[in-house]
Amino acid sequence: MRAVQFSEYGPAGVMHVAEVEEPHAGPGTIRIAVRASGLSTGETSIRSGRMRDVVPVTFPYRTGFDAAGVVDEVGDDVTGVGVGDEVFGMTATTARGANADHTVLVAWAPKPAAWSWEEAGGAAGSVETATRVLDRLAVGAGHTVLVQGAAGGVGTVAVQFAVARGATVIGTAGEHNHDFLRSLGSKPTTYGAGLVERVRALAPGGVDAVFDCAGGALPDLIAITGNPARVVTIAPDLTAAALGVHLSHGVPAGDTAAAVGAADPLAVHGLGIAVELAGQGRLRVPVAAAFPLTEATAAHELSESRHARGKIVLVN
Structure with a gap:
């Protein structure tokens, strides 16, 4: 089968499609024939070599963490799903390999009827990440949350999840994305110089939590909350620990503990919440672009x- 991988650090051009052995469902897992899969922005940092001291890589490195498709194998001890079912979900963080013709999922949920394959293929990673961070920040009704980088793949889902929890959301993005953020339920503002003052004008009562999807502005984000413990980042910002900001990641602690601390538990329960919200018309997965599997290089360049604006996906 075909799978996207890279065999050395470098620019997007090191990405290529290789013929590899098919994976098979084991106990507690399912295999799908992939219809669409997400591009992980974190993997662009891994591929470039910027994270080589944080995330060890064994080459060749197969990419992709989330996917959607049709179940074609069901492992032992799996109930509630059968061959032919349409699902979306995620691979094991240690295995990845979702950008392929077939992949094995360790967590999944039924594909919402309202979602296209492209939306479903790029959903699980953003849903899990948004749920994980909002849970850590204990975001709930009556809170005010700033989402830094709100127009990206994770940011767009985080805004909608926070709104669904009853929070007031402020989102940063370029001005051309402000109407888009309003459509998701967020108060928009721009990033960059003057951010602290702009946010305070939008939230005179203060900001309870900050979800940083973009990186590069942690001192301002700390100033906005007044407490680094109320800021969580998912950006590969290696200054986070020194500033007292938690860098949330979902890979097993043994892979990266020496550099960035213990991993947070994967919030796979978010998949079920996503299905419920999608059924109510309260969650969409904006797709920035869809590329054929063979054009992974172009997808990484866009990322x-x-x-x-939204998630970049690869389609089979």
Whole structure:
């Protein structure tokens, strides 16, 4: 089968499609024939080599963490799903390999009827991450939350999940994305110089928590909450620990503990919440672009441009 991978650090051009052996469902897992899969922005940092001291890599490195497709194998001890079912979900963080013709999922949920394959293929990673961080920050009704980088793949889902929890959400993005953020239920503002003052004008009562999806502004984000413990980042910002900010990641602690501390438990319960919200018309997964599997290089280039609004996906 085909799978996207890279065999050395470098620019997007090191990405390529290889013929590899098919995976098979084991106990507690299912295999799907992939219809669409998500591009992980974190993997662009891994591929470039920027994270080589944080995330050890064994080459070749197969990419992709979330996918959607049709179940074609069901492992032992799995109930509630059968061959032919349409699902979305995620792979084991140690295995990845979702950007392929077939992949094995360790967590999944039924594909919402309202979602296209592209939306479903890029949903699980953003849903899990948004749930994990909002849970850690204990965001709930009556809170005010700032989402830094709100127009990206994770940010768009985080805004909607926070709104669904009853929070008031402020989101940062370029001005051309402000109407888009309003459509998701967020008060928009721009990032960059003057952020602290702009946010205080929008939230005179203060901000309870900050979800940083973008990186590069942690001192301002700390100033906005007044407490680094109320800021959680998912960006590969290695200054976080020194500033007292938690860098949330879902890979097993043994892989990266020496550099960034213990991993947070994966919030796989978020998949079920996503299905419920989608059924109510309260969650969409904005897709910035969909590329054929063979054009993974172009997909990574778009991701690194930082101009993608929503999730970038690969389609089979």
